[in-house]
Amino acid sequence: MATVLIDARNVIRSRWPNMPERELVDHARAWAxxxxxxxxxxxxxxxxxxxxxxxxxxxxxxxxxxxxxxADDWLIRxxxxxxxxxxxxxxxALRHAAGAARVTGGGAFLEELEE
Amino acid sequence: MSGRARSAAAGAVAAxxxxxxxxxxxxxxxxxxxxxxxLGKAVTRRHWRAAGFAIHAVNGAIFGLVxxxxxxxxxxxxxxxxxxxxxxxxxxLYPLGYFVDRHHxxxxxxxxxxxxxxxxxxxxxxxxxxxxxxxxxxxx
Numbered sequence: 001m002a003t004v005l006i007d008a009r010n011v012i013r014s015r016w017p018n019m020p021e022r023e024l025v026d027h028a029r030a031w032a033x034x035x036x037x038x039x040x041x042x043x044x045x046x047x048x049x050x051x052x053x054x055x056x057x058x059x060x061x062x063x064x065x066x067x068x069x070x071a072d073d074w075l076i077r078x079x080x081x082x083x084x085x086x087x088x089x090x091x092x093a094l095r096h097a098a099g100a101a102r103v104t105g106g107g108a109f110l111e112e113l114e115e
Numbered sequence: 116m117s118g119r120a121r122s123a124a125a126g127a128v129a130a131x132x133x134x135x136x137x138x139x140x141x142x143x144x145x146x147x148x149x150x151x152x153x154l155g156k157a158v159t160r161r162h163w164r165a166a167g168f169a170i171h172a173v174n175g176a177i178f179g180l181v182x183x184x185x186x187x188x189x190x191x192x193x194x195x196x197x198x199x200x201x202x203x204x205x206x207x208l209y210p211l212g213y214f215v216d217r218h219h220x221x222x223x224x225x226x227x228x229x230x231x232x233x234x235x236x237x238x239x240x241x242x243x244x245x246x247x248x249x250x251x252x253x254x255x
Contacts, residue, residue, distance in 0.1 A: 010223035016233040092220035093160045106223045107216075 003082040004032070004039045005075055005100070006109070007089035008047075014090055014106030021048045025063060027113040032060040037086070040064060040078070044071035072097070119183050125254035126179020127172040129247045134168050140242055146235035150243065152226025157219060175247070178204070179255060186255075194252035201248030205240055212236070 047065035087100035155167025212230030
């Protein structure tokens with residue numbers, strides 16, 4: 001099991017038309033269940049439902065609205081806290097700054113969600 | 116100012132007008148594609164807007180020089196030539212968006228959406244090139 005930290009808006013923008021936010025949460029939640037990972041979906045500002053801060057949807061899924069802090073800064077701060085961190089983003093600057101053990105691009109992750 | 120310098124300056128101004136007009140088509144077409152962001156975020160994340168405008172202006176100046184040389188050789192209406200060249204460049208270079216989608220360091224970030232499969236971005240790029248060609252043709 002890995003902790004999968006997802007740069008949610010980057011993943012959403014990785015495909016045109018963009019995947020709706022709720023749909024990303026639902027797909028990612030089902031994917032986490034299938035693969036036995038813990039996922040943290042981090043939204044810049046507010047998460048779906050106007051959420052600011054962290055909310056556990058179930059034992060495998062946490063949704064975060066980063067509030068005044070950028071999602072990038074939140075992820076850079078949180079990634080080192082997880083030795084098994086798997087970061088999902090296509091943003092190269094964030095990839096370098098976060099230093100996750102494993103990285104996947106947004107588009108590739110969307111394809112994986114839909115397998 | 117020589118004709119060549121005037122064309123280069125006109126290209127730089129036209130590219131800057133393009134950059135300033137981007138918020139308008141982004142709002143109208145509800146797609147945040149920005150050439151200023153694509154260029155600027157390819158080289159820096161901190162000062163991407165200034166870098167994007169600068170690179171875009173340089174590109175515009177180079178385009179203005181090419182326009183100047185062709186205008187001397189082709190003897191066609193200057194404004195039509197500028198517009199035609201700009202739209203030709205758009206048609207030829209837009210497929211390179213495939214590489215932006217796969218290799219841009221800030222892909223998926225604001226201003227850098229998928230391009231190759233994005234009809235709204237294509238419309239935005241068409242309008243922006245038309246605007247660029249029109250301004251270049253009037254000023255050069």
